[in-house]
Amino acid sequence: xxxxxxxPGPLSVPEGAIVSLNCTYSNSAFQYFMWYRQYSRKGPELLxxxxxxxxxxxxRFTAQVDKSSKYISxxxxxxxxxxxxxxxxxxSAYFGNEKLTFGTGTRLTxxx
Amino acid sequence: DAGITQSPRHKVTETGTPVTLRCHQxxxxxxxxxxxxxxxxxxxxxHYSYGVKDTDKGEVSDGYSVSRxxxxxxxxxxxxxxxxxxxxxxxxxxxxxxxxxxxxxxxxTRLTVT
Numbered sequence: 243x244x245x246x247x248x249x250p251g252p253l254s255v256p257e258g259a260i261v262s263l264n265c266t267y268s269n270s271a272f273q274y275f276m277w278y279r280q281y282s283r284k285g286p287e288l289l290x291x292x293x294x295x296x297x298x299x300x301x302r303f304t305a306q307v308d309k310s311s312k313y314i315s316x317x318x319x320x321x322x323x324x325x326x327x328x329x330x331x332x333x334s335a336y337f338g339n340e341k342l343t344f345g346t347g348t349r350l351t352x353x354x
Numbered sequence: 355d356a357g358i359t360q361s362p363r364h365k366v367t368e369t370g371t372p373v374t375l376r377c378h379q380x381x382x383x384x385x386x387x388x389x390x391x392x393x394x395x396x397x398x399x400x401h402y403s404y405g406v407k408d409t410d411k412g413e414v415s416d417g418y419s420v421s422r423x424x425x426x427x428x429x430x431x432x433x434x435x436x437x438x439x440x441x442x443x444x445x446x447x448x449x450x451x452x453x454x455x456x457x458x459x460x461x462x463t464r465l466t467v468t
Contacts, residue, residue, distance in 0.1 A: 248396075274454075285444055285459035286397070293454070330396065337455055341412065346396040 245269050248331055248345030256353050261318040265331035265345045268312065272333040272343075275307050277316045280328045280347065289329075290316065321352045357381045358460035360445050366466045373432040375463050377445030379425075385448035386428040387457065388412075388420060390441040397444065403428055435467045 248265045255261055263277075274293055278286035290305040292298045292314075298305045304317040314333075318325055331345040357380035367373050377386060388400040389412075399412030401420040409420050417439060419431045432439055445460040 246396075250394075276456075278459075283462075283464075285461050288456055288458060291454045291456055332397075332457075341399060341402070342397075342457060344396040344398075346394060 243268065244346075245343050246331065246333060246345045249348055250346055252349040252351060254351045254353055255321060257321060257323060259321050259352075261316075261321050261325070261350060261352075263316040263318075263329050263331075263348050263350070265314050265333075266312055267314075267333060267343075269333075269335065269343070270309075270312070271335035274334045274337065275305070275314050276332040276334075276342070277303075277305055278330040278332060279325075280330060282327075286330055323352045323354050326351045358445055358447060358458065360443075360460040360463050362463060363461065364464045366468060367435050368468055369436060370434050373435050373465065373467075375430045375432075375443055375445075375465070377428045377430070377460060379428075379447050381447070381449070382425055383447040383449060384425075386422065387446040387448075388418075388428065388430045389444045389446065389459075390414065390439075391444060391462075392441050400430065400443075432465075435465075437467050439465065440467045441465060 246267045277290040279289050280286040292305050295307050295309045302319045306315040328347040328349045330347045332342040359378045361376045387402040389397045391397050398414045403409045403422045421429045443463045446457045
C-alpha cells in the first residue's frame with residue numbers, strides 16, 4: 243500500500259463549481275503538506291504549503307489538513323477553465339531537506 | 355520561476371547507451387533533486403544533493419548516478435539505459451520562504467529508451 247493515496251480521476255466539473263481534491267496518507271510523521279498544479283507537459287508548480295493541521299486560504303484556493311484522520315484537501319472556488327490541470331499532493335516529515343512523498347495526481351477538467 | 359533549466363528537453367536513445375541529463379539553476383540554492391514521473395506512480399525521488407559533491411540516494415536510485423561539481427549544476431546519468439527508464443525527469447530546488455522550505459521544479463526532460 244502506498245504511503246499517500248490520491249484518486250486519479252479524471253474529474254470534470256462545470257465552470258464556477260467548487261472543486262474538492264483529496265489525499266489520504268498512512269505515515270503519522272508527515273507534518274508538512276503541499277499541493278502542486280501541473281499543466282500538460284509542464285513541471286509541477288507549488289500552489290499551497292501548510293504545516294500541521296488547519297486551514298490555509300489563498301485567493302480561490304483553500305488547503306485543509308486533518309492530521310487526526312490523515313486526510314488533506316484542496317478546495318477551488320469559482321473554478322475556471324484555466325484550473326484544468328493535474329493536481330498533486332505532497333508531504334514530508336522534515337523541515338529543511340524535504341524528501342517529499344507525492345500522490346499520483348488527480349486530473350481535473352473545468353468545462354466552460 | 356525558480357531559474358531552473360533542464361537539458362535536453364527531449365531525448366530518444368537506445369538500450370544500453372549512457373545518457374546524461376543536466377539541471378542548471380541560477381539562484382545558488384543548496385538543495386537540488388532529481389525525480390522521475392510515471393503514470394500510476396506520481397513523482398519519485400531518484401537522488402538529491404545538499405551541496406557541492408554531497409549527494410544521497412532517493413527511493414528509486416538503482417541504475418542512476420549523479421554528480422554536482424558546481425552549485426549551479428546537478429547531473430543525472432543513466433549508466434546503461436533500459437526501457438524501464440523511459441520517463442519524464444524533473445529537477446527541483448528547495449527554497450526557504452516565509453518559514454517554509456518549498457520545492458520548485460524545472461520544465462522536465464522527456465526520455466525515451468528504445
